Amino acid sequence: MDYLKETPSQTAGPYVHIGLAPAAAGFDIYEHELGFDPVPEGVPGERITVTGRVIDGMGAPVKDVLIEVWQADASGRYADSPEDFRGWFRVVPDFETGVFTLNTIRPGAHGRHAPHLSLWLVARGINVGLQTRMYFPDADNAADPVLNLIEQPHRRESLIATGESGAYNFDIHLQGEKETVFLDV
Amino acid sequence: MTLYQRDRTWHPPALAPDYKTSVARSPRQAMLSLDATASELSGPRFGHGDIAPGENDLITNYAQGGDPVGERIIVHGRVLDENRRPVPHTLVEIWQANAGGRYRHKKDQYLAAIDPNFGGCGRTLTDENGAYAFRTIKPGAYPWRNWVNNWRPAHIHVSVFGHSFGQRLITQMYFEGDPLIAHCPIVKSIPDPRAIEALIAPLDLNEAKPLDCLAYRFDIVLRGRRSTFFENRPEGN
Numbered sequence: 001m002d003y004l005k006e007t008p009s010q011t012a013g014p015y016v017h018i019g020l021a022p023a024a025a026g027f028d029i030y031e032h033e034l035g036f037d038p039v040p041e042g043v044p045g046e047r048i049t050v051t052g053r054v055i056d057g058m059g060a061p062v063k064d065v066l067i068e069v070w071q072a073d074a075s076g077r078y079a080d081s082p083e084d085f086r087g088w089f090r091v092v093p094d095f096e097t098g099v100f101t102l103n104t105i106r107p108g109a110h111g112r113h114a115p116h117l118s119l120w121l122v123a124r125g126i127n128v129g130l131q132t133r134m135y136f137p138d139a140d141n142a143a144d145p146v147l148n149l150i151e152q153p154h155r156r157e158s159l160i161a162t163g164e165s166g167a168y169n170f171d172i173h174l175q176g177e178k179e180t181v182f183l184d185v
Numbered sequence: 186m187t188l189y190q191r192d193r194t195w196h197p198p199a200l201a202p203d204y205k206t207s208v209a210r211s212p213r214q215a216m217l218s219l220d221a222t223a224s225e226l227s228g229p230r231f232g233h234g235d236i237a238p239g240e241n242d243l244i245t246n247y248a249q250g251g252d253p254v255g256e257r258i259i260v261h262g263r264v265l266d267e268n269r270r271p272v273p274h275t276l277v278e279i280w281q282a283n284a285g286g287r288y289r290h291k292k293d294q295y296l297a298a299i300d301p302n303f304g305g306c307g308r309t310l311t312d313e314n315g316a317y318a319f320r321t322i323k324p325g326a327y328p329w330r331n332w333v334n335n336w337r338p339a340h341i342h343v344s345v346f347g348h349s350f351g352q353r354l355i356t357q358m359y360f361e362g363d364p365l366i367a368h369c370p371i372v373k374s375i376p377d378p379r380a381i382e383a384l385i386a387p388l389d390l391n392e393a394k395p396l397d398c399l400a401y402r403f404d405i406v407l408r409g410r411r412s413t414f415f416e417n418r419p420e421g422n
């Protein structure tokens with residue numbers, strides 16, 4: 001068969017911010033950095049804030065991570081043009097503490113999939129970007145087909161944020177007892 | 186429609202002990218495998234309103250009245266998928282060190298000088314045939330803390346979107362003939378030499394601009410998409 005092979009991944013390295021978030025790297029180059037716009041005023045949906053940290057196998061925060069977020073709008077629809085609510089964000093933690101903050105709207109359910117944010121993490125030491133999801137503690141997650149694929153009930157918890165009333169916390173553990181479920185999709 | 190399974194034996198494993206940072210940052214549990222759902226088949230779209238003209242020219246996009254120091258090069262190629270279909274109108278972003286091997290990043294302490302005329306990042310959208318091009322300076326090799334005497338081969342970091350969030354890819358492009366490629370623990374985290382070969386851009390003299398600029402060619406392949414001829418699972422799965 002005449003298929004090509006996917007280009008192999010390489011780590012984004014410690015300076016990923018130069019390419020994808022230059023303001024965070026300490027310089028001003030683009031008229032408009034992508035992924036950092038607040039949700040525009042008129043976009044329907046409940047405003048939410050998600051804070052968290054990515055934690056390595058030694059228990060230390062990964063301060064040089066860059067996370068991309070992809071989500072549906074409040075009605076559960078994914079945007080198909082840049083003029084819509086794009087549903088895509090870049091998140092860079094505070095380089096001193098490793099704490100990140102995302103301000104967005106709560107996504108709607110999509111089919112049988114409970115409301116969730118799709119996350120993609122890259123950093124130094126991560127050889128292939130890691131995909132995972134964040135679900136909401138105050139939503140009905142019982143029928144979600146992805147959560148239900150996870151055999152061990154306690155590992156399902158790794159994909160569900162804590163908090164309530166629009167303020168959530170979601171820590172991502174790269175290793176250890178609380179290791180987050182990562183997706184090979 | 187869904188995505189072809191990613192060949193995890195072709196990519197570097199999460200844990201590559203000779204690349205020390207991967208030891209504490211590699212998941213140890215098996216990943217959860219599933220067919221892509223709407224969340225991974227869809228993905229952000231970008232348009233010409235998102236970027237400004239000239240952002241793909243790293244020789245001029247940060248210049249403060251002079252030219253950056255170093256070897257002038259064009260890096261160009263196409264973004265295709267595994268079915269050899271071009272990926273049009275997708276965002277390609279690059280970043281790199283300057284000719285001396287120094288990054289413009291507040292965390293980079295290497296003693297090589299910052300170049301006042303060089304930022305080190307650029308971005309562009311592929312055209313309708315999936316083609317893209319950047320003009321830049323050939324980056325220098327730089328030392329890094331891993332083993333005591335590790336040096337990165339000259340490389341450009343490349344980020345590509347495709348049309349699905351499940352196609353998202355970051356990689357590094359190397360330069361034909363660089364003797365440091367064979368010594369780099371990050372390169373060697375890739376087990377298959379043919380996969381390493383796919384990251385080494387050949388010199389492309391035909392696209393070089395005489396008396397101005399050399400050229401290197403780097404084609405990028407994203408995961409392919411398969412049509413599902415027979416649907417046997419309920420909607421939304």
Ligand SMILES: [Fe+3]
Nearest residue numbers: 013337340342
């Ligand atoms: Fe680098």
